[in-house]
Amino acid sequence: MNTSSLSVSKFLYNWILMFVVWLGFTTSLAPAELITGAVVSLIVVAMTAKYLNCCGLDIFLPNKLFYISKYIGVFTIALIKSNIDVAKRVLSPALPINPGIVQIETKLTNEFAKMVLANTITLTPGTLTVDMVGNTYYIHWIDVTSEDPIEAHKEIAKQFEDILLKIFK
Structure with a gap:
């Protein structure tokens, strides 16, 4: 796996993980919650990507x-x-x-x-x-x-x- 696809994999893994945490805290599947959670998770992961580098999607x-x-x-x-x-x-x-x-x-x-x-x-x-x-x-x-x-x-x-x-x- 090259460096670029590994970075994308780690980013997606962290975004999915953050989104699942968001869903756990909100306990709601309302469309507004899903959209807000996806956007907030994306922003958080984008801002912290260089610190969140443990795993990629292969963990799944x-x-x-x-x-x-x-x-x-x-x-x-x-x-x-x-x-x-x-x-x-x-x-x-x-x-x-x-x-x-x-x-x-x-x-x-x-x-x-x-x-x-x-x-x-x-x-x-x-x-x-x-x-x-x-x-x-x-x-x-x-x-x-x-x-x-x-x-x-x-x-x-x-x-x-x-x-x-x-x-x-």
């Missing part, structure tokens, strides 16, 4: 939509499990925690994918992405079971990273 390919759905499912399950785990720790009289900061490496090359992984780690209770330098994440972990970067990566990020690698390849 069926295999990518499958992996995005899978990612949401895996994240939801991890979120529920970690919420239960943190609640048990907080409610336990002994407060069984072993906090610390661990370092993990990512194989992701896409900056947007790296940001998604960092936010996923942070949104999952018990872990917090403290810093990211290149491909290295520094993560505060409520119960450090291993300081080995490979083991920590397996426990914290691997399940998410494997899917993100398929989405952003």
Whole structure:
């Protein structure tokens, strides 16, 4: 795909995304709302195009939509499990925690994918992405079971990273 068609693809992707957000906020399919939403979305994307450069229309390919759905499912399950785990720790009289900061490496090359992984780690209770330098994440972990970067990566990020690698390849 050449640079020009890639730029158009990214622009259209961002416009569609912005328009869907508009529709979500207005919750109306009245013609005036649709036209206003399309125009406002177009203006916003045109003004912010150089900052919104993560994806193109290829994100809507069926295999990518499958992996995005899978990612949401895996994240939801991890979120529920970690919420239960943190609640048990907080409610336990002994407060069984072993906090610390661990370092993990990512194989992701896409900056947007790296940001998604960092936010996923942070949104999952018990872990917090403290810093990211290149491909290295520094993560505060409520119960450090291993300081080995490979083991920590397996426990914290691997399940998410494997899917993100398929989405952003």
